[in-house]
Amino acid sequence: MTSRDVIAGVDLGGTKIYSLIATVDGDVLGSDRCMTEAAGGPAVVVQRIAESVRRALDAAGSSIDAISGVGISSPGPCDPSRGLVTDAPNLPGFHNIPLTKLVSEALDVPAVLENDANAAAYGEYRFGAGKGFDDLLFITLGTGIGGGIIIDGRVYAGASGAAGEVGHLILKEDGPPCNCGSRGCLEALSSGPAMAREASEALASGRAPGLARIVGEDVPTMEQVYEAARQGDAACREVIQRGGRYLGLALVGLLDVFNPRALILGGGLTNLRDLYIDPAIEIARRGAFPQVIADVTIRTAELGDAAGALGAAALLPERLPR
Amino acid sequence: MTSRDVIAGVDLGGTKIYSLIATVDGDVLGSDRCMTEAAGGPAVVVQRIAESVRRALDAAGSSIDAISGVGISSPGPCDPSRGLVTDAPNLPGFHNIPLTKLVSEALDVPAVLENDANAAAYGEYRFGAGKGFDDLLFITLGTGIGGGIIIDGRVYAGASGAAGEVGHLILKEDGPPCNCGSRGCLEALSSGPAMAREASEALASGRAPGLARIVGEDVPTMEQVYEAARQGDAACREVIQRGGRYLGLALVGLLDVFNPRALILGGGLTNLRDLYIDPAIEIARRGAFPQVIADVTIRTAELGDAAGALGAAALLPERLPR
Numbered sequence: 001m002t003s004r005d006v007i008a009g010v011d012l013g014g015t016k017i018y019s020l021i022a023t024v025d026g027d028v029l030g031s032d033r034c035m036t037e038a039a040g041g042p043a044v045v046v047q048r049i050a051e052s053v054r055r056a057l058d059a060a061g062s063s064i065d066a067i068s069g070v071g072i073s074s075p076g077p078c079d080p081s082r083g084l085v086t087d088a089p090n091l092p093g094f095h096n097i098p099l100t101k102l103v104s105e106a107l108d109v110p111a112v113l114e115n116d117a118n119a120a121a122y123g124e125y126r127f128g129a130g131k132g133f134d135d136l137l138f139i140t141l142g143t144g145i146g147g148g149i150i151i152d153g154r155v156y157a158g159a160s161g162a163a164g165e166v167g168h169l170i171l172k173e174d175g176p177p178c179n180c181g182s183r184g185c186l187e188a189l190s191s192g193p194a195m196a197r198e199a200s201e202a203l204a205s206g207r208a209p210g211l212a213r214i215v216g217e218d219v220p221t222m223e224q225v226y227e228a229a230r231q232g233d234a235a236c237r238e239v240i241q242r243g244g245r246y247l248g249l250a251l252v253g254l255l256d257v258f259n260p261r262a263l264i265l266g267g268g269l270t271n272l273r274d275l276y277i278d279p280a281i282e283i284a285r286r287g288a289f290p291q292v293i294a295d296v297t298i299r300t301a302e303l304g305d306a307a308g309a310l311g312a313a314a315l316l317p318e319r320l321p322r
Numbered sequence: 323m324t325s326r327d328v329i330a331g332v333d334l335g336g337t338k339i340y341s342l343i344a345t346v347d348g349d350v351l352g353s354d355r356c357m358t359e360a361a362g363g364p365a366v367v368v369q370r371i372a373e374s375v376r377r378a379l380d381a382a383g384s385s386i387d388a389i390s391g392v393g394i395s396s397p398g399p400c401d402p403s404r405g406l407v408t409d410a411p412n413l414p415g416f417h418n419i420p421l422t423k424l425v426s427e428a429l430d431v432p433a434v435l436e437n438d439a440n441a442a443a444y445g446e447y448r449f450g451a452g453k454g455f456d457d458l459l460f461i462t463l464g465t466g467i468g469g470g471i472i473i474d475g476r477v478y479a480g481a482s483g484a485a486g487e488v489g490h491l492i493l494k495e496d497g498p499p500c501n502c503g504s505r506g507c508l509e510a511l512s513s514g515p516a517m518a519r520e521a522s523e524a525l526a527s528g529r530a531p532g533l534a535r536i537v538g539e540d541v542p543t544m545e546q547v548y549e550a551a552r553q554g555d556a557a558c559r560e561v562i563q564r565g566g567r568y569l570g571l572a573l574v575g576l577l578d579v580f581n582p583r584a585l586i587l588g589g590g591l592t593n594l595r596d597l598y599i600d601p602a603i604e605i606a607r608r609g610a611f612p613q614v615i616a617d618v619t620i621r622t623a624e625l626g627d628a629a630g631a632l633g634a635a636a637l638l639p640e641r642l643p644r
Contacts, residue, residue, distance in 0.1 A: 158581025253491035259480025
């Protein structure tokens with residue numbers, strides 16, 4: 001294969017590394033998953049990334065000569081133009097680490113990076129649910145709530161690379177405190193941990209007997225809260241529906257502000273289709289401007305956890321110095 | 323003067339038309355203000371626009387030969403690519419009216435159009451408070467709350483030309499009803515009419531004696547509410563400060579989502595500096611991500627009501643078919 005035949009992407013997480021080799025059309029030819037071993041610090045993590053890429057190349061029946069470089073999806077704030085991970089709370093020692101330079105040296109090919117939400121947005125735009133929609137808003141719903149913005153077919157990263165951070169729209173002035181320091185942010189109302197915490201409170205006060213049957217004395221996970229809700233626990237249903245309602249209110253504002261051609265919802269919470277995603281979309285459809293709703297396609301993401309690595313890989317050609 | 327020396331812009335409003343002739347650097351050489359006579363319908367309005375442009379040219383000591391075309395800032399939804407005013411509630415008969423074609427025929431020069439908030443955003447970007455900031459969010463605060471987005475130095479209009487409609491971010495689920503059909507939108511909490519309505523309620527229940535001294539039995543205007551607040555009326559101060567607080571909460575979310583290089587606040591309510599604008603900016607600075615705040619310049623608009631006409635005029639070169 002020539003150097004233009006395949007692309008290589010890495011999704012670097014605080015716990016796991018996911019590397020893949022794909023065709024230029026986004027078909028995954030081979031992949032590798034391994035532990036990040038973040039505690040070892042940047043030098044260890046860089047070595048793990050390089051080994052993972054080599055294993056993915058092996059799995060794809062390819063070799064390092066077949067790729068023109070590696071695209072890295074990086075957690076937390078980063079500076080793509082300088083290839084720096086500026087700060088990654090889940091990666092000890094990663095403060096202003098020149099990750100692209102280090103990975104490039106380890107593999108002897110160029111590397112570029114982009115933050116995980118932006119990379120996933122670009123992945124869905126190029127290969128997934130957002131294909132063909134040049135102005136696109138991608139929202140990831142899970143432990144946190146974040147997002148990425150594609151404008152005119154390109155990642156819009158903003159002045160600090162932070163654009164798309166939709167999780168901190170304030171929806172309830174006196175709402176629950178958020179990690180960001182504000183109260184009543186979308187993330188503090190509609191993320192998995194936010195809903196699990198509310199269900200815990202219902203559990204503690206004896207209002208969630210269905211959940212109690214599932215978890216006993218344990219702290220419930222979001223999966224267990226959803227399971228209890230599906231089995232009919234009224235308090236758990238209410239918790240999830242409230243989370244979906246706030247998500248819907250946030251979507252109204254975001255759709256009116258961005259007027260995107262597509263809104264793509266990704267992340268683990270998209271599994272909560274009936275009680276969370278569908279009602280949120282319904283609120284958005286009723287609340288946003290009719291013309292905005294008429295012109296937007298709303299879909300759930302298609303690439304799952306491959307979105308970040310695929311998006312980062314696809315960014316390589318335009319980001320590499322010529 | 324050659325055709326590249328001066329630019330011509332028109333701000334079409336429901337009540338007034340404002341035309342200006344300016345240098346390519348945005349210095350206004352001559353202008354004209356006249357009544358729209360909207361009740362006369364599109365044909366009359368087009369004639370008024372043409373006459374106004376001719377008077378502005380006279381005032382500038384210039385002539386129609388000196389301009390390469392006219393840029394029009396249009397109220398309400400429009401379709402710049404087809405030159406259509408799709409719907410303008412304040413302009414009777416303006417439904418899918420090919421305004422650029424009609425004005426172009428009346429003046430025998432090309433015309434382009436853009437919606438007023440986008441045109442004003444572009445004006446401030448090219449000639450005003452946003453000069454040099456390629457990623458910019460412009461918010462206009464007055465009777466309504468709207469805005470425009472500049473990304474990479476260009477108007478980002480979105481799929482329907484509605485992008486930048488920040489007035490319908492929902493901040494209070496059970497808040498006052500908004501014209502858009504939702505409740506607790508920014509516009510329903512922090513616009514001039516929203517605050518004047520709240521002050522009216524305080525007046526009616528006898529809680530605003532300072533305002534009562536100013537307006538007697540009349541319905542108060544926002545200017546009178548502000549005057550009463552400055553003279554010490556506690557209820558009026560509280561109304562304006564609450565409006566400013568919700569504006570601040572909206573700015574937190576907007577800054578985190580857009581991560582712009584500049585945030586420009588325009589419109590009549592920017593006169594309420596001490597009780598409204600400054601507290602809102604302070605809330606935004608405390609609540610948004612530190613890096614986002616570090617990288618943004620927040621300013622009030624500089625061009626006043628010339629922003630729309632100047633912005634529309636400046637859009638002409640890139641919008642005209644070559």
